[in-house]
Amino acid sequence: MTATALLELEGLTIALKGVDQPIVDNVGFTLARGETLCIVGESGCGKSLTSLALMGLLQTPPLTVTRGMARFAGEDLLAMPAARLRQIRGGRMAMIFQEPMTSLNPGLRIGEQIAESVRRHKGVGQAEARARALEMLRRVRIPAPEKRLDEYPHQLSGGMRQRAMIAMALANDPELLIADEPTTALDVTIQAQILKLMKSLQQETGAAMVLITHDLGVVAEMADKVAVMYGGRIIETGTAEQVFTDPQHPYTIGLMSSMPSLGARSGRLVTVPGTVPQPTAMPPGCRFSTRCPFATGACATVPPLTDLGAGHRVACAHAPLTATEAPAMRSTGT
Amino acid sequence: MTAILSTRGLRKDFVTAKPLFGEATVVQAVAGVSLDIAAGETFAIVGESGCGKSTLARLLLRLIDPTAGEVWYKGEDLASLPPARLRALRRDLQFIFQDPFSSLNPQMSVGALIEEPMRVHSIGTRTERRAKVADLLTRVGLRPEHADRYPHEFSGGQRQRIGIARALASGPTVLIGDEPVSALDVSIQAQVVNLLEDLKDDFGLTLVIIAHDLAVIRHMADRVAVMYLGEVVECAPAGDLYAHPLHPYAEALLAAIPVASYGARPARTMVEGDPPNPIAPPPGCKFHPRCPYATDICRVERPVLADMGGGRTVACHRATELSLQGLADLEQARTPAARGRFALYAQAMADKTAHNRPE
Numbered sequence: 001m002t003a004t005a006l007l008e009l010e011g012l013t014i015a016l017k018g019v020d021q022p023i024v025d026n027v028g029f030t031l032a033r034g035e036t037l038c039i040v041g042e043s044g045c046g047k048s049l050t051s052l053a054l055m056g057l058l059q060t061p062p063l064t065v066t067r068g069m070a071r072f073a074g075e076d077l078l079a080m081p082a083a084r085l086r087q088i089r090g091g092r093m094a095m096i097f098q099e100p101m102t103s104l105n106p107g108l109r110i111g112e113q114i115a116e117s118v119r120r121h122k123g124v125g126q127a128e129a130r131a132r133a134l135e136m137l138r139r140v141r142i143p144a145p146e147k148r149l150d151e152y153p154h155q156l157s158g159g160m161r162q163r164a165m166i167a168m169a170l171a172n173d174p175e176l177l178i179a180d181e182p183t184t185a186l187d188v189t190i191q192a193q194i195l196k197l198m199k200s201l202q203q204e205t206g207a208a209m210v211l212i213t214h215d216l217g218v219v220a221e222m223a224d225k226v227a228v229m230y231g232g233r234i235i236e237t238g239t240a241e242q243v244f245t246d247p248q249h250p251y252t253i254g255l256m257s258s259m260p261s262l263g264a265r266s267g268r269l270v271t272v273p274g275t276v277p278q279p280t281a282m283p284p285g286c287r288f289s290t291r292c293p294f295a296t297g298a299c300a301t302v303p304p305l306t307d308l309g310a311g312h313r314v315a316c317a318h319a320p321l322t323a324t325e326a327p328a329m330r331s332t333g334t
Numbered sequence: 335m336t337a338i339l340s341t342r343g344l345r346k347d348f349v350t351a352k353p354l355f356g357e358a359t360v361v362q363a364v365a366g367v368s369l370d371i372a373a374g375e376t377f378a379i380v381g382e383s384g385c386g387k388s389t390l391a392r393l394l395l396r397l398i399d400p401t402a403g404e405v406w407y408k409g410e411d412l413a414s415l416p417p418a419r420l421r422a423l424r425r426d427l428q429f430i431f432q433d434p435f436s437s438l439n440p441q442m443s444v445g446a447l448i449e450e451p452m453r454v455h456s457i458g459t460r461t462e463r464r465a466k467v468a469d470l471l472t473r474v475g476l477r478p479e480h481a482d483r484y485p486h487e488f489s490g491g492q493r494q495r496i497g498i499a500r501a502l503a504s505g506p507t508v509l510i511g512d513e514p515v516s517a518l519d520v521s522i523q524a525q526v527v528n529l530l531e532d533l534k535d536d537f538g539l540t541l542v543i544i545a546h547d548l549a550v551i552r553h554m555a556d557r558v559a560v561m562y563l564g565e566v567v568e569c570a571p572a573g574d575l576y577a578h579p580l581h582p583y584a585e586a587l588l589a590a591i592p593v594a595s596y597g598a599r600p601a602r603t604m605v606e607g608d609p610p611n612p613i614a615p616p617p618g619c620k621f622h623p624r625c626p627y628a629t630d631i632c633r634v635e636r637p638v639l640a641d642m643g644g645g646r647t648v649a650c651h652r653a654t655e656l657s658l659q660g661l662a663d664l665e666q667a668r669t670p671a672a673r674g675r676f677a678l679y680a681q682a683m684a685d686k687t688a689h690n691r692p693e
């Protein structure tokens with residue numbers, strides 16, 4: 001696996017000015033060509049900061065990368081000069097955001113924008129770049145692509161704008177695609193179309209993808225690998241099969257229990273109590289300990305992300321959790 | 335069924351100002367909706383963005399005036415009621431908004447916000463109202479001392495609890511929530527869903543819930559109305575709708591939702607295309623340009639809601655001949671050890687909440 005890794009992120013740590021504890025702490029993963037990693041977690045857990053750091057787009061200040069390495073095809077994204085990163089961004093590494101207008105220029109025709117990016121990264125001429133733009137609009141299945149080429153972003157529907165952004169992101173055959181909540185703002189039928197499109201384009205091109213979402217349904221549909229984040233840390237990671245069929249971390253279990261099921265009704269939802277602490281009030285040790293029903297004194301030390309076998313890694317002092325390993329339970333007398 | 339809230343031919347047109355060139359446009363946001371909501375049930379309205387859910391909800395409480403049609407609440411037509419009588423009825427009919435932050439006046443303390451509906455309807459003395467505020471705060475999982483704080487000091491989930499306490503203050507019989515949990519994270523959403531269900535039981539409320547999350551709807555609703563471009567295209571008991579949809583658009587919605595069960599989803603076909611422009615909806619069945627089953631009649635003649643028996647209605651020319659796909663059992667398969675951990679977690683949570691319960 002490691003031999004063919006396209007992206008290896010190690011120990012990414014991000015500090016926020018005025019906050020003692022790191023806001024993203026020791027985040028790492030590896031990604032091979034053609035693979036999809038889904039980063040999932042609730043609002044504020046550090047998903048976007050992680051992806052922004054990879055692309056060199058963190059707002060500095062107040063944020064700083066204090067530690068970490070991101071080896072992308074042999075080079076460290078976190079250490080390279082800004083000019084080199086600009087070459088890679090939009091070319092070998094591309095991104096898709098929730099809001100298409102963060103990448104599309106409202107004053108430029110769709111075709112011009114895509115062609116511009118192709119010219120910049122591929123060094124081809126005007127006509128060839130325009131032909132590429134047309135081909136891309138066709139590939140993302142925008143109806144009447146010849147006509148859309150000369151339209152402005154506001155003339156497209158939300159779903160079509162998202163397709164246009166995907167067309168632009170993929171125009172230079174990126175090896176790595178980073179998508180931050182690419183379908184969150186879309187209706188379900190449009191979301192289903194876009195996810196299907198992303199999957200089939202990825203199969204055609206063999207690109208690796210980091211897909212950020214808070215929706216476990218999207219994860220189940222798209223992921224080869226999953227990283228669950230809580231409070232700026234990865235607390236569980238493994239293949240999609242491992243994480244869904246054999247979840248280990250109490251937060252993962254709580255999150256899955258909180259999801260209403262589509263099957264027959266089953267009474268009250270089992271929840272995760274309380275809320276995520278503010279970044280300034282993170283507990284020492286396991287950051288989930290303030291809400292975890294199994295927390296004990298052992299949880300006051302940061303639990304390392306430990307391999308439970310076959311690459312399924314969990315950061316919990318009580319993993320693998322069994323009835324005898326659940327001390328909080330024994331004390332309440334079961 | 336005894337309906338507590340009914341609509342007949344309810345319509346709302348929005349007319350946009352005439353632009354410099356061309357004609358003023360008319361959007362039929364709600365295009366002739368007839369519904370009966372039973373006392374004590376949870377009734378859900380689903381559909382994609384712009385299909386008219388919020389407009390319908392506002393019409394149900396007459397927060398806006400209909401272009402045509404009737405809204406009946408306990409034998410009175412809200413659409414033609416004099417303002418004074420309408421104000422009195424507002425006590426019974428309350429609204430929960432999607433975004434608790436923008437719906438709560440930031441200048442008012444939480445206590446004043448919750449007390450306001452009681453003041454407006456002259457309920458109780460000042461002391462009684464204060465006691466009621468403390469009681470409501472506890473009831474929605476906050477603390478009485480939170481009355482002196484301001485909305486910005488609370489998280490999204492807590493603000494939604496404040497919004498719910500405020501909606502309950504006047505002692506309503508019907509609570510209408512427009513996407514009441516959509517803006518919340520999964521774990522917080524689950525807390526608020528449980529709260530709404532507890533309150534419904536404790537206060538004998540009728541709940542009308544608008545949402546686009548079909549899992550939340552499946553969990554909460556007794557009956558569901560599916561809307562497409564201003565019309566109800568199918569209305570059915572929730573379990574029946576999810577297992578055997580009768581309208582092609584309902585099938586398309588169910589096929590499109592990402593299901594959080596890894597490896598459980600069989601391959602399925604998905605509806606193509608964008609929803610059509612609401613300003614110029616297609617002739618015939620409004621769904622026909624995207625419908626995989628459309629035939630000639632669908633392109634010219636508008637189907638009307640027909641009774642299919644079993645408490646189901648559907649508006650599709652081909653409803654009786656089609657056999658559509660619902661969601662089969664898509665429970666996540668889990669290892670025995672994982673099932674044990676879920677049970678441990680549920681038990682630990684139950685113990686913990688039993689511990690923390692006031693009283």
Ligand SMILES: Nc1ncnc2c1ncn2[C@@H]1O[C@H](COP(=O)(O)OP(=O)(O)OP(=O)(O)O)[C@@H](O)[C@H]1O
Pocket residue numbers: 016023041042043044045046047048049050059062063214279
């Ligand atoms: N520019 C910034 N300045 C200060 N704090 C920030 C900044 N950007 C992010 N944060 C904080 O860092 C934490 C992680 O933010 P991040 O945007 O990565 O969350 P996320 O997981 O993407 O959440 P969401 O699902 O809401 O997008 C949050 O607590 C957030 O408030």
Ligand SMILES: Nc1ncnc2c1ncn2[C@@H]1O[C@H](COP(=O)(O)OP(=O)(O)OP(=O)(O)O)[C@@H](O)[C@H]1O
Pocket residue numbers: 348349350361362363381382383384385386387388389390546612
């Ligand atoms: N005040 C208004 N003026 C003009 N058009 C409006 C107004 N309110 C709503 N509309 C239009 O009416 C239609 C229905 O809108 P509505 O807000 O009821 O949809 P919705 O189903 O609640 O959508 P969402 O899921 O996005 O909240 C849309 O086409 C919308 O643009």
Ligand code: SF4
Pocket residue numbers: 581582583619620621622623625626627628629632637649650651652653
């Ligand atoms: S009436 Fe025709 S077009 Fe409309 S949903 Fe039924 S089959 Fe499809």
Ligand SMILES: [Mg+2]
Pocket residue numbers: 047048049180
């Ligand atoms: Mg984010």
Ligand SMILES: [Mg+2]
Pocket residue numbers: 387388389512
């Ligand atoms: Mg709405």
